[in-house]
Amino acid sequence: MKKVVYLDNNATTRVAPEVFEEMKPFLTDLYGNPSSIHSFGGEVRKFIDKAREQVAELLVAEPEEIIFTGSGSESDNSAIMGALELADPDKRHVIITQVEHEAVLEVGHYLKGKGYRVTELPVDRKGALALDLLADSITDDTAVVSVMWANNETGVVYPIEQIVEIVKSKGVYFHTDAVQAVGKIPVDLSRVPVDFLALSGHKLHAPKGVGALFVRNGIKMPPYIRGGHQENGMRAGTENVAGIVGLGKAAELAMERMSADAAHEKRLQDKLEKGILATCKDSRVNGANKLPNTLNVSFEFVEGESILLMLNDLGICASSGSACTSGSLEPSHVLRAMGVPHSMAHGSIRFSLSRYTTEEEIDYVLEHMPKVIDRLRELSPFTHQIA
Amino acid sequence: MWNYTNKVMEHFRNPKNVGYIKDPHGVGEVGSMACGDALKLMIKLDDQERIVDAKFQTFGCGSAIATSSVLTEMIKGKTLEEAEKITNQDIVDYLGGLPEQKMHCSVLGREALEAAIENYRNGTTGKRELEGHVVCVCFGVTENKIRSAIQSNGLTTVEQVTNYTKAGGGCGGCIPEIDEILAEMNGKKPSKKKHARAAKPQPKKLNTLEKIRLIEKTIEEDLRPELKKHGGDLELVDVDGNNVIVKLLGSCTECGISDFTLKTLIEPKLRQRVSSELAVMEA
Numbered sequence: 004m005k006k007v008v009y010l011d012n013n014a015t016t017r018v019a020p021e022v023f024e025e026m027k028p029f030l031t032d033l034y035g036n037p038s039s040i041h042s043f044g045g046e047v048r049k050f051i052d053k054a055r056e057q058v059a060e061l062l063v064a065e066p067e068e069i070i071f072t073g074s075g076s077e078s079d080n081s082a083i084m085g086a087l088e089l090a091d092p093d094k095r096h097v098i099i100t101q102v103e104h105e106a107v108l109e110v111g112h113y114l115k116g117k118g119y120r121v122t123e124l125p126v127d128r129k130g131a132l133a134l135d136l137l138a139d140s141i142t143d144d145t146a147v148v149s150v151m152w153a154n155n156e157t158g159v160v161y162p163i164e165q166i167v168e169i170v171k172s173k174g175v176y177f178h179t180d181a182v183q184a185v186g187k188i189p190v191d192l193s194r195v196p197v198d199f200l201a202l203s204g205h206k207l208h209a210p211k212g213v214g215a216l217f218v219r220n221g222i223k224m225p226p227y228i229r230g231g232h233q234e235n236g237m238r239a240g241t242e243n244v245a246g247i248v249g250l251g252k253a254a255e256l257a258m259e260r261m262s263a264d265a266a267h268e269k270r271l272q273d274k275l276e277k278g279i280l281a282t283c284k285d286s287r288v289n290g291a292n293k294l295p296n297t298l299n300v301s302f303e304f305v306e307g308e309s310i311l312l313m314l315n316d317l318g319i320c321a322s323s324g325s326a327c328t329s330g331s332l333e334p335s336h337v338l339r340a341m342g343v344p345h346s347m348a349h350g351s352i353r354f355s356l357s358r359y360t361t362e363e364e365i366d367y368v369l370e371h372m373p374k375v376i377d378r379l380r381e382l383s384p385f386t387h388q389i390a
Numbered sequence: 391m392w393n394y395t396n397k398v399m400e401h402f403r404n405p406k407n408v409g410y411i412k413d414p415h416g417v418g419e420v421g422s423m424a425c426g427d428a429l430k431l432m433i434k435l436d437d438q439e440r441i442v443d444a445k446f447q448t449f450g451c452g453s454a455i456a457t458s459s460v461l462t463e464m465i466k467g468k469t470l471e472e473a474e475k476i477t478n479q480d481i482v483d484y485l486g487g488l489p490e491q492k493m494h495c496s497v498l499g500r501e502a503l504e505a506a507i508e509n510y511r512n513g514t515t516g517k518r519e520l521e522g523h524v525v526c527v528c529f530g531v532t533e534n535k536i537r538s539a540i541q542s543n544g545l546t547t548v549e550q551v552t553n554y555t556k557a558g559g560g561c562g563g564c565i566p567e568i569d570e571i572l573a574e575m576n577g578k579k580p581s582k583k584k585h586a587r588a589a590k591p592q593p594k595k596l597n598t599l600e601k602i603r604l605i606e607k608t609i610e611e612d613l614r615p616e617l618k619k620h621g622g623d624l625e626l627v628d629v630d631g632n633n634v635i636v637k638l639l640g641s642c643t644e645c646g647i648s649d650f651t652l653k654t655l656i657e658p659k660l661r662q663r664v665s666s667e668l669a670v671m672e673a
Contacts, residue, residue, distance in 0.1 A: 125618075128621065128641075304423075304449065305449065306426060306427075306449055306450050306451055306454070307451075308392075308451035308452055309402070309450065309451050309452055309454075309455060312399075312402060312451075312452045316403065325426060325451070326426040327426060327450070327451035327452075327453075327492075328391070328451075331559060332426075332529070332552070332556050332559030332560065333528075333559070333560055334426065339619060339620060340619070341621075342620055342621020342622075342640075342641045344620065344621075344641060345423055345424040345425075345426070345620070346423040346424075349423065349426040349449075381408065382405065382408055382447060382448055382449075382455060383447060383448065383449045384419070384428055384429070384430035384447035384448065384449060385423060385428070385449055
C-alpha cells in the first residue's frame, strides 16, 4: 500500500488498536443477543452497561442519560424531533445556526417544509455567533435551539456554556451536535446544562455505525425508532454490541489521553499553520478559537479539488470546501456563512489531525504543499492578472 | 470520489500547453472565480488562419484542467472552420468520459474556443458578456446558453441542464423556468404554451415614483439578503432615468468580482422585476 498521510480525521478516524481488541470477542464468540433470556445472550448485557458508564464518564453524565444510536446524524435527528414532540404543540419555532452540519440543517429544511418557522443564526467573519442575536431570536413559540459544540469544517468552538444559559433562562430545549468536540476537548455536562447532545463513534477512534445521544434526566425522550424495548424503550433495534463496546473503550481512552492528545495535535497544527502561511503566499486561515486538531486554509486563485487531487498523488488525505468537492455546485455553506469570498472559498483545504499524526507527516506536507500551490497558480489565469 | 478516467488524470497531472501567448490572435475568457471555474484560452494563427499555437490558463478542478489541456491539443493544427466544429461532447469523448456532474467543464471549454474565435474575427473583448435573458442569476447562465446546451447534447432533464451549465445548481429559483425551456424544446407541451410565454404581459410602464419604489423593494427583498449571505450589502444611491446607481458595501468592497455580481445578479434581477431597460452602475 502506498504511503498514506492521513489528515482527514474530522471525516473519520482510525479505530484505535485497543478499541479493536476490545471489540473482537463480540464479533467472534460472544455473539448473543443481550435481550435473550439464556445466559449466552444475557451476559453480553453487562458489557453494554460498562460501555454506557464509560461514555457517561467522558461526558460527566449519568449512565442512564446515554442512549446508543447508529450515528451522530441519527442522534441529531432524534434529539430535534424529540424536542418538538415534547414541547408545547403551539411552539412551532426552531433556531439553529447557518454553520450546522447537514444532519441538523436538513432537519431544519424539512421542518420549514412542514410549516415550522426556522431561524438560521448567522456567524461573523471568524465563525463566531452573536449571543445577543441568539437571545433576541428566542420567542414565546420557540420549541428548541440547536447549536453545535464545534464546527467540522473550520474547527471553531462555540461557547456552549454561555449559550445554554441564555436558552435555558427562557425555558426552551437546547440540543448540541457535539460530534466534533467529544473526545477532543472537555465536554462536562455536569456544568453545562444541555438537554440533548449528539456524538459519533467514528470521530473518536471507535468504529463507524455507532453513536450516542445524551438526554438529560427528567426528559422523557420519545423514541425516534420504534420497535423493541432496547435502550429503555427510547431506541429500538438489537444493539450493535461490538460497536457499543468499541465506543465505550474509545471514550475511556479519550478520557485518559485527552490532554496529551490535544497538546500533541495543537503543536503539530501550529507547525502546519505557520509553515503553510509562511511558504504559500495569499493564503489565510478560516476560523478562530478552534479545536486543537483542525486547520482550514484558503489559497487564493486556485481551486480545492485540484489541490486535493495533487495531494492525493502524494498520499496526503485532506478535504475541501470547494464547490467541485461538495455534492452541489456551491462552495461550503460554512465558509459562505463566514463571508469568505468565493475566490477564497473555492480554494479552501481542511487538514484535521489526530493522536496518531506524526511530526514527520506534517513535515512531509510542509515540504510538498508550496510546490502544489505554485504549480496550480502557474495554471491559473488569475495569478498572472495580479502579477 | 469522482471516477476520473486515466486520460483525465493524465491531462490533469501533465497538462499540455499551459501558459500564455505574447500577441495572441484570439483570446477567450470564460467563467469566473465566483463560479469556481475560469478558463483563458489564447490562439495564434498562420496566414491560412490555421491554429499554430494554443495556450490555456485555468482556475478549476481536475475536469476543468484536463478539458482545457485536451482542448488545446485538439485545436492545434486545425483551421478556424475545423476548430469551430468541435463540440463539448468531442472533448468528453477524447477524455474517455467525464462524470455527469462535471459536464459543464467541457461546455466551458467549448465556450472559451467560441470566445477566442469571436475575439479574433470581430475584435470583441473576448470576455463573455451576458447576452440576453439571464435565467440563473446564481451562476449567470443565460437562456441562450441553456438552449444551446440542450440542443447540442440532447438534454431532457433539469438535472442534466445543471450538470452541463450549472443553471439551477444554486438557489434553485430558476428550475421552473428551466423546466419550461426543456418542455418547449423537447416538444412535450403543446405549442400554445409557447404562445403563453410570448403573450406574457409586459409590465405596465411605471412612473418614476413607482419605479423607484419597486427598485427599493427588489433591493430589500431579493438582493440584500443574497449579498448578506456572503457578508456583503447594497445601498441604493440614486435613480437617474434608467440608470440605477448603487453602492456595494461590506465584503463586496474588497471582493475582486464585484463587477461580476453587479452584472450577473443585481442588474438582471432589477431588469427582471422592474424594467428591462435599467442599467446598474456603481457610485
